[in-house]
Amino acid sequence: MTLRLLALPGDGIGPEITEATCAVVRAALNGVQIDVAQIGFAALEAAGTTIPEKVIAKARAADGVILGPVSHNAYPPVADGGLNPSGVLRKQLALFANIRPARSHPAVPTPTGHAVDMVVVRENLEGFYADRNMESGPAEFMPVPGVALSMRRITEANSRAIAEAGYALARRRGSRRVAVIHKANVLRLSDGLFLDTVRDVARNYPEIETDELLIDAAAALFVRDPTRFDVVIATNMYGDILSDLASELAGGLGLAASLNHGADHAVAQAQHGSAPDLAGQGVANPGSLIGSAAMLLDHLGQPDAAALIQNALFAALCAPATRTPDLGGAASTAAMTDAILTHIEQAKP
Structure with a gap:
């Protein structure tokens, strides 16, 4: 065709x-x-x-x-x-x-000298991005001068979809490692929902090791030892930032x-x-x-x-x-x- x-x-x-x-x-x-x-x-x-x-x-x-x-x-x-x-x-x-x-x-130099071979699987339709998480109107607003508010949307449906995509990719790559990135220790409801949903999906992939990492720890580990990462699953903004970091570490x-x-x-x-x-x-x-x-x-x-x-x-x-x-x-x-x-x-x- x-x-x-x-x-x-x-x-x-x-x-x-x-x-x-x-x-x-x-x-x-x-x-x-x-x-x-x-x-x-x-x-x-x-x-x-x-x-x-x-x-x-x-x-x-x-x-x-x-x-x-x-x-x-x-x-x-x-x-x-x-x-x-x-x-x-x-x-x-x-x-x-x-x-x-x-x-x-x-042949392309890397900033740290480490070889890099990972994939960031980023949720794409919600999170903190103001242009894609509301049915109507932006998710940022200023109720009074000098005060700006931003709303974040995390849903079980989209968290499950991105988790399924990530684990399926890990299986196709022959991988045994998935890193799930979150900040559920602070964002207990939103990142907590994301993390719980990913854990539920992970049960269907018992052959794959799941590593749960806070976003700040993950950023540090990307630089210190990117070889420990294979498939990385993250919400929208975390995935956006980490994927740019990973690409720079891989040569640009x-x-x-x-x-x-x-x-x-x-x-x-x-x-x-x-x-x-x-x-x-x-x-x-x-x-x-x-x-x-x-x-x-x-x-x-x-x-x-x-x-x-x-x-x-x-x-x-x-x-x-x-x-x-x-x-x-x-x-x-x-x-x-x-x-x-x-x-x-x-x-x-």
């Missing part, structure tokens, strides 16, 4: 790395169809909103989405069309899981892949932002979004194409001549992409 993907280039370096990613996907998977639609500032200028309803409909109809980074902090207010496309898609497509692997490469956000998925939809998305200061210079690292696209193809039942991409990306990182400047190399975006494409063609049967 031919896969139909939707590419949304976004802002800043988004169009450059999305173009590179689409070229790599086409090379790895014969016959794939990739439609392109505009979001971000381009859509705001053309349609008055950063993510038009017709784009959301296209995303819902596609087999998967390749989402470029967006400059949502620079958008106008929501009332003026400045929606965060990433947050909108997560809610509209019910993408409850954000899967963020961090794997170091022998430029290689930090990410997949958002729910029961029916999946979106590949780089962990990093739109880097507007690099836009148009041709030096942006496309590795994060390319790796994310490989995760998307694997999720959609195309493991051979996913492996082609992952292996080609790994091979391209071996030499400074085919690594972008953020990875200590001298390659342009196009040169790194061409190297990946060459490795794919050489590896094809």
Whole structure:
């Protein structure tokens, strides 16, 4: 069956790395169809909103989405069309899981010298983020000047869903270790509900060892000894912070892949932002979004194409001549992409 993907280039370096990613996907998977639609500032200028309803409909109809980074902090207010496309898609497509692997490469230096190979499984639809935990209106408000309040939503249903995703991933990886991150000693109701729910799910995976860690202790252990971690399950904000830390420990956000998925939809998305200061210079690292696209193809039942991409990306990182400047190399975006494409063609049967 031919896969139909939707590419949304976004802002800043988004169009450059999305173009590179689409070229790599086409090379790895014969016959794939990739439609392109505009979001971000381009859509705001053309349609008055950063993510038009017709784009959301296209995303819902596609087999998967390749989402470029967006400059949502620079958008106008929501009332003026400045929606965060990433947050909108997560809610509209019910993408409850954000899967963020961090794997170091022998040729890319790491800050601590430790090898890293872990996956942060982050709950994606609730928590403290004000744009995704209320049916109507934001979860932050200011009742009187000088006083700001923020509400956090944790539900048993979403906690169970992310726990199931994490333990199932650990089983597929052949892992025997899951770390559950919480602060239930202080946030007794909300983190307590999350932790109790994860414990209940863990009973169905007796072969997997579960380590329960406070968020502050986990952050320290990430730096001290990241090799002790394999699959990490966390609520939204904790997972967001820890996954960025893990990616930096593995060599940088430029290689930090990410997949958002729910029961029916999946979106590949780089962990990093739109880097507007690099836009148009041709030096942006496309590795994060390319790796994310490989995760998307694997999720959609195309493991051979996913492996082609992952292996080609790994091979391209071996030499400074085919690594972008953020990875200590001298390659342009196009040169790194061409190297990946060459490795794919050489590896094809």
